[in-house]
Amino acid sequence: MRVIGLMSGTSYDAVEAAAADLTLDGDTLRLRPLGHLSVPYPDDLRNLIAAALPPATTTARTMCALDTGIGQTFATAAERALSELCADAADLVVSHGQTLYHWVENGTVQGTLQLGQPAWIAQRTGLPVISDLRSKDVAAGGQGAPLVSMTDTLLLGVLPGTPAALNLGGIANITVVAPGTAPLAFDIGPGNALLDTAVRHFTGGAEQYDVDGRRAGAGRPDAGLLRLLLSDPYYRRPAPKSTGKEHFHLPYLQHVLVRARGLDTDDVLATLTRLTAVTVADACRAHRVTELVVSGGGTRNRTLMEMITEELPDVPLRPSDDLGLPSEAKEALAFTVLGFLTFHGLPGALPSGTGARHAALLGSITPGRFPLRLPQPAPRPPRGLRIVV
Ligand SMILES: Nc1ncnc2c1ncn2[C@@H]1O[C@H](COP(=O)(O)OP(=O)(O)OP(=O)(O)O)[C@@H](O)[C@H]1O
Ligand SMILES: CC(=O)N[C@H]1[C@@H]2OC[C@@H](O2)[C@@H](O)[C@@H]1O[C@H](C)C(=O)O
Incomplete structure (x- = not known):
């Protein structure tokens, strides 16, 4: 079946859309990527999201406006993917939506809220839409994240x-x-969460992120500030665990920086970049990782990639593109996999990753123009993912 995956992550800059043909062939799920594209949020909507994110307070009216505006932007991305990547023929859209709040208390996820009303997508494309993919895992006692772990596991199994x-x-x-x-x-x-926040803060919003890691590359990490940042108990908490910008936001950064007065901006950025590198390396060492397949916008930050390599001299790094999944489209493609699984009656969550009591069948389904027709449930879940180029 032909599936369009839509994702906007915690950086809330744009909606990433990817399309793929998926078929289940015995134990193997075959995925043929059809391409990907990106639709930036309109400036006013992006500002509205920024103003509503924690620790800000907001109103029900704003939440309604966000749900509508995000849904409409996702619908635009879906429409473009349908015509530009799928020659106007697809079976399903899978939409992650935009996380507005991931409610974690003492390590337990109490709820998670992704906005982007799927009705707009169903209305504009005529296709059924699977959305709200995290809530079933949360209701089963899981973190509801990370959900890419199913795709990762199916893909990495052969290495x-x-x-x-x-x-x-x-x-x-x-x-x-x-x-x-x-x-x-x-x-x-x-x-990139704290890095982006710091860049915006120090440049008064003139710059959005540390392009190619140039500023951090010109600075020197400060040992005292790094120690302070690393003292956050989150890093010592055992998995399963998830976090978000509810925790790592501007007031969090300001609170830490009060104790590190007098540091040059580039040194702060170098320290924040080193924080990511050190925590990544600690996670890899704790689980005896021998090879890292990397993706996401942070791979474009040369200083970050150099620091991770320095921290993990014995662990080779390669981009997910090497395995057939373009780095910037990996999450959107992972959501095509999740939608395919739900449509075929198969669980998309990995309890050993999310900590749920059982593997949940994920998502809510909004019908498209025609009555909803689900395929025959698949007899068993796939054991591997093959990317067909
Ligand atoms: N050329 C670049 N140099 C440095 N950093 C970059 C560059 N391009 C992108 N980034 C970083 O990548 C971020 C966006 O990454 P990405 O789109 O993978 O995040 P996301 O999907 O929104 O987040 P998440 O995966 O947490 O939901 C930007 O905010 C920026 O920090
Ligand atoms: C609640 C939420 O939106 N979590 C995101 C976020 O962004 C990265 C990380 O935190 C991850 O847990 C998750 O997204 C990816 C796509 C996931 O679920 O795998």
Whole structure:
């Protein structure tokens, strides 16, 4: 079946759309990528999201406006993917939506809210839409994240040693596939979240991120500030665990920086970049990772990639593109996999990754123009993912 995946991550810059043809062939799920594209949020909507994110307070009216505006932007991305990537023929849209709040208390996820009303997507494309993919896992006692772990696990299973997939988005997450044990997945901590926040703060909003890691590359990490940042108990919490910008936001950064007065901006950025590198390396060492497959916007930050290599001299790094999944489209493609699984009656969550009591069948389905027709449930889940180029 032909599936369009839509994703906007914690950096909330744009909606990524990817399309793929998926078929289940015995134990193997075959995925043929059809391309991907990106639709930036209109400036006013992006500002509205920024103003509503924690620790800000907001109103029900704003939440309604966000649900509508995000849904409409996702619908535009779906329409464009349908015509530009799918020659106007697809079977399903899978929409992650935009996370507005991931409610974690003492390590337990109480709820998670992704906005982007799927009715707009169904209305404009005429296709059925699967949305709200995290809530069933949360209701089963899981973290509801990271959900890419299913795709990662199916993909990495063929590699030797203990491979891991690392995504460097706003939040960095990892999936570790060690032989003979259940795969592990968790959010490591901030990938670009604190870095982006610091750049915006120090430039008064003139710059959005540290382009190519140039500023951090010109600075020097400060040992005291790094120690302070690393003292956050989140890093010591065992998996399963997830986090977000509810925790790693501007007031969090300001609170830490008060104790590091007098540091040059580039030194702060170098320290934040080193924080991501050190926490990634700690996660890899703790799980004896032998190879890292990397994706996400952070892979474009040369200083970050150099620092990760320095921290992990014995672990080769390669982009997910090497395995057939373009780095910037990996998450959107992972959601095509999740939609395919739900449509075929198969669980998309990995309890060993999310900590759920059982593997949940994910998502809510909004019908398209025609009555909903689900295929015959698949007899068993796939054991591997083959990318067909
Ligand atoms: N050329 C670049 N140099 C440095 N950093 C970059 C570059 N391009 C992108 N980035 C970083 O990547 C971020 C976007 O990454 P990405 O789109 O993978 O995150 P996301 O999907 O929103 O987050 P998450 O995976 O946590 O949901 C930007 O905010 C920026 O920090
Ligand atoms: C609640 C939420 O939106 N979590 C995101 C976020 O961004 C990265 C990390 O934190 C990850 O756990 C998750 O997204 C990816 C796509 C996931 O679920 O695998």
